[in-house]
Amino acid sequence: MTWKVLIADDDPNVREIIRLYFRQQLIELIEAPDGVAALTILAEVKPDIVILDVMMPGLDGYETCREITKRYDDVPVIMLTAKNDEFDRVLGLELGADDYMTKPFSPRELVARIKAIFRRMQKGQRVIEVDAPVQYEFDDLVIHVARREVLAGSVKIDMRPKEFELLAFFAKSPGDVFTREQLLEQVWGYDFLGDMRTVDVHIKKLRERLSPCHHVCIHTVWGVGYKFEVAACS
Structure with a gap:
């Protein structure tokens, strides 16, 4: 199974690093330079998961996350942030994010987080359906x-x-x-x-x-x- 992941980040270098690593992991990456573009893409192509940078021009990651969780309640969201303050982490979770990572981060760890979210979703479905x-x-x-x-x-x-x-x-x-x-x-x-x-x-x-x-x-x-x-x- 090939996962389809949408990333919204205004830094092309970050997107390139993730793109190269995801290619090795057979993960299809869809790129957006900002939150507005991410929401436009979401309306056309529903990804399996969304990765959002917090500090983006125009529509930032928090507002984009708010819109995504309002419109698509079954799409998991991971927040990327250069901030390491507890308030920023909690704010992302309160807006509906499933997880967060602090920059700089390892692409390997990002993939591990993605896999963990999918495993938890599958586990939740099995528990509910069977038990x-x-x-x-x-x-x-x-x-x-x-x-x-x-x-x-x-x-x-x-x-x-x-x-x-x-x-x-x-x-x-x-x-x-x-x-x-x-x-x-x-x-x-x-x-x-x-x-x-x-x-x-x-x-x-x-x-x-x-x-x-x-x-x-x-x-x-x-x-x-x-x-x-x-x-x-x-």
């Missing part, structure tokens, strides 16, 4: 597992793949407390190369998605982790 029941129902929340669909009453809640997999995992064991390490292991997998803050960011996004549901909560258990509960939530 889970047809659906979970918690008062006004219904999780259709096979259709990967979440309803608050009769209203559909849009979720990105990892948000859905995290919710489906919680739904298997309502009331149980899970540490961040356990959630990373069970939902992201052993090969996850990012930092543990990604769990907190996804929990925050999941809480926002579930806000229309008044009888389910994801509680923080201080000093331990998180638990999914069915109760009247304030």
Whole structure:
């Protein structure tokens, strides 16, 4: 299988280095010099994954990521940034990025991150299809597992793949407390190369998605982790 990867980076040298290495790995690379061009390409050709440089002229990586995750909720995004500040990393994750890398980086590591994302997506699909029941129902929340669909009453809640997999995992064991390490292991997998803050960011996004549901909560258990509960939530 040949993967199709779109990279948006205004530095032609970075794109050339990645292009040469991807060619050896039989990965098809589609190049865009900025965020606007990336969105135009996405409307015509849907890649398997998108790599975004943060510091681009015009439409920067953050705004491009926001638009991609809004329009294409099943396309994974990796952010490339010269910044090593925690705020910048968390911001990218909050906008829907699946992973990030700090420049300068190794093309070999970039390929490893891409492969890890695909493995996690495949793992999530297998777990949901094989192990889970047809659906979970918690008062006004219904999780259709096979259709990967979440309803608050009769209203559909849009979720990105990892948000859905995290919710489906919680739904298997309502009331149980899970540490961040356990959630990373069970939902992201052993090969996850990012930092543990990604769990907190996804929990925050999941809480926002579930806000229309008044009888389910994801509680923080201080000093331990998180638990999914069915109760009247304030």
